[in-house]
Amino acid sequence: MVKLYGSPTSTCTRLVALICKEKNIPYELIQVNLAKGEQKAASFTAIQPFGQVPYIDDDGFILYESRAIARYLIKKYPNQGTPLIPSDPKAQALFEQAASIEVFNFTNSVQPIVFEKVFKPRFGLQPNEERVGEALKTLQEKLDVYEVILSKQKYLAGDFLTLADLTHLPYGTAFYTNGFAEVFDSRPNLARWWKDISNRPAWLAVKDGA
Numbered sequence: 001m002v003k004l005y006g007s008p009t010s011t012c013t014r015l016v017a018l019i020c021k022e023k024n025i026p027y028e029l030i031q032v033n034l035a036k037g038e039q040k041a042a043s044f045t046a047i048q049p050f051g052q053v054p055y056i057d058d059d060g061f062i063l064y065e066s067r068a069i070a071r072y073l074i075k076k077y078p079n080q081g082t083p084l085i086p087s088d089p090k091a092q093a094l095f096e097q098a099a100s101i102e103v104f105n106f107t108n109s110v111q112p113i114v115f116e117k118v119f120k121p122r123f124g125l126q127p128n129e130e131r132v133g134e135a136l137k138t139l140q141e142k143l144d145v146y147e148v149i150l151s152k153q154k155y156l157a158g159d160f161l162t163l164a165d166l167t168h169l170p171y172g173t174a175f176y177t178n179g180f181a182e183v184f185d186s187r188p189n190l191a192r193w194w195k196d197i198s199n200r201p202a203w204l205a206v207k208d209g210a
């Protein structure tokens, strides 16, 4: 069974758990206590040199970086669960385009907002509102483009769901549920897409406790 080293509340661990559920891959979550700094222990960085979760141990094969893990698991189990990466070269290229959009046009802006407005307050720290304002401005511009794309097709890579849609869920949910729902809801096609992906049973199961 795949061993998933991570934290049930960590966004990146949740992505891997989500993919396991979408692909019906049994996995064992081995909890790493981030608050205690277990990810920085020498025994941990010997495996994940950046001192971050998640990583997987698949029968001795070690892999870190949540998106790389997701791709590996999807390719290893092509014939079970939801097909999340197309095999046709053109469809795959459109998937890669969407995957790149997610990293650079979505998560790059959403991540600092979640960090400032959700994670920092948990540790009694004040958010840097200037940083939030700048990231939100950039995000809104990018989401206007999402709205155009999603007015023409069901998902980010076309009319088929891919990993590139699902990678929006961990940070997107932390953003949406912590005071920013209107940012998505005010754009009808984006809102329709978000409602679709965020209500997938696999995601509901993960966000309510990986």
Ligand SMILES: N[C@@H](CCC(=O)N[C@@H](CS)C(=O)NCC(=O)O)C(=O)O
Pocket: 010, 011, 012, 013, 034, 039, 051, 052, 053, 054, 064, 065, 066, 067
């Ligand atoms: N690009 C990495 C990012 C990993 C990452 O940022 N992990 C966070 C949790 S979501 C973490 O381990 N934070 C604790 C730390 O950096 O010490 C991935 O996708 O796996």
